[in-house]
Amino acid sequence: MRRARPLDRNTDPVRDTKLVVIASEDRYAVRQYFEFFRSHRIQFKCLETIDGKSAPEHVLQRLNDYIEEFDIGEEDEFWLVTDTDHWIEPGHIQGFISAIRQCRDKGIKVAVSRPCFEFWLLLHFEEFSTSSNLTCREVIELLKRVDCGYNKNKVYNLAITEDAVSNAISRSKANANSRSGEIPQKTETHMHLILDEMLTDGLITIAQSSSS
16 A cells, blocks of 8 residues: 655645655755755655665666655656766666656656756856856856855755745756757757746745845
C-alpha cells in the first residue's frame, strides 16, 4: 500500500496544493535554491543525491521510487534536474540519453543545464553569456564575482529575490534553443521551465534572501 500524499501540513496548504518533486544529481545547491520559495498552492520536494549515485539513471531511479512509494495527485509534477558536465562525454552519454528517454516515456519532465546548475544561478545576477562553451568552473568563477563568496553548499547565502528570479527566467527563455528533455548544444539552461508559470501566476513568492 502506498503512503499518504507527502504534503507538508505545517505550511497550511490549500486543498488543491500541487506537489513538484525535483530529483537532482546535486546534494545541496538545488534543494537550497527551492527552499527560497513559499506558497500555499505549490510545494517543492527535492530528492538530492546523498549516496554518491549522481548519474542521471540513478537520479531517475529516485524519482521512480518516490512515485511508487506515495499516493500522487493528478496535477503533481516530477522533474529530473541534471547538468551536462561530464555526462555528455563518450563514456557516459548513452546512459544520459537513456535516462532522458525514460523520463519522456514516463511523463517525467527534464530540466538540463549546460554546463551546470550554477549557470541558472548566474542568470539571476548577470546577462546571458555570449560564450557558447563555458565550463562549470568558469561559471562558478563568474558567480563568485557577482555575489562574493559563492559556495555551492550554501546557496541560501545568495541574494535571491523575486526580481532576480524574473530576470533569470527572462534571460533563460530568450536564449533557449532546446526544449525540455533535449541536450543543449551550447551554454543554456531549462530551469525556467519549472518556475515560469508559477511566478507569472503569482503562485510562489520568495521566503527570504540574504539581503533582507
